[in-house]
Amino acid sequence: MAAAAGSVHAQLGSTLGNAAIGSGTSNALAAVIHQAGNSAVRWQETTDANQIRVRQYLSPATGLVYAVSWDGPAMPDVSALLGTWFDRYRQGASAALESASGLHSSRVDGSDFVVETHVRLRDFSGRAWLPDALPAGVAAADIE
Template sequence: MKKVRIPHYVIAGLSILVSSATAPAFAQLGATGRAAAASDGDVVHQAQSGIVQFRETADQQGIVVREYVDSTGAVYAVSWRGPAMPDVRALLGAHFETFRQGANASPGDAGLHATRVALGDLVVENRVRLREFSGRAWLASSLPPGVTSTHIQ
């Protein structure tokens, strides 16, 4: 059997193509209108309390992202869990720099394997435990009436 040698640039190009084709586009925190990740096949879930609505997506790595939406479709919170971190920059959108500044100002605020940033209107919590990443972020002033941070899971 003859071995075929594939050039490294072909492998690199294919891996970029595959990863970009399979990565879901998440809505950004604070986005108004129908979220960017929404498509005609998306299902909006309603929590048993009836107070919270969210869209849930999962990528091929097993990262599950929930986008909590108000009655207008604006994303007021996001949460994630899985074997790796999602693209937090994409999830937080315009709020990412605020998160980064807060994280740099108070590293390890919540503990060794957790971080909590509360800066202005933005609150972000992130945990890592045995290769299980989870977190949530919300805009405090955008929580709908009756919704608290305990509803964001």
């Protein structure tokens, strides 16, 4: 299923209908809503003029953004995507960097908030999710 929608991003943990922020760039293209077959996995996807793709995973019942993912030749505005969770991400990423043996991957793992990022050459990707907010039938592995 695919239907055209607006070009706004809601922050992680907010509802798409109450999106308080814009796309973060005037280069954003229109968003498209997708649903994976008969599954509960539903997401809004945008790709901007810089070829950065952002997916926001939505609860079918409430429109809550329970996860976000991104990939492209640069990082998106992660603070805009994570919203109120950004400070925890930044603190966790700083701590992980101090103990990391490499700079290519990081994981900030809490009981209520998880972020994974990967960098390889000019390929930036990542995903963040709220484990307690995953809809029934949705696993972290479904967030791509």
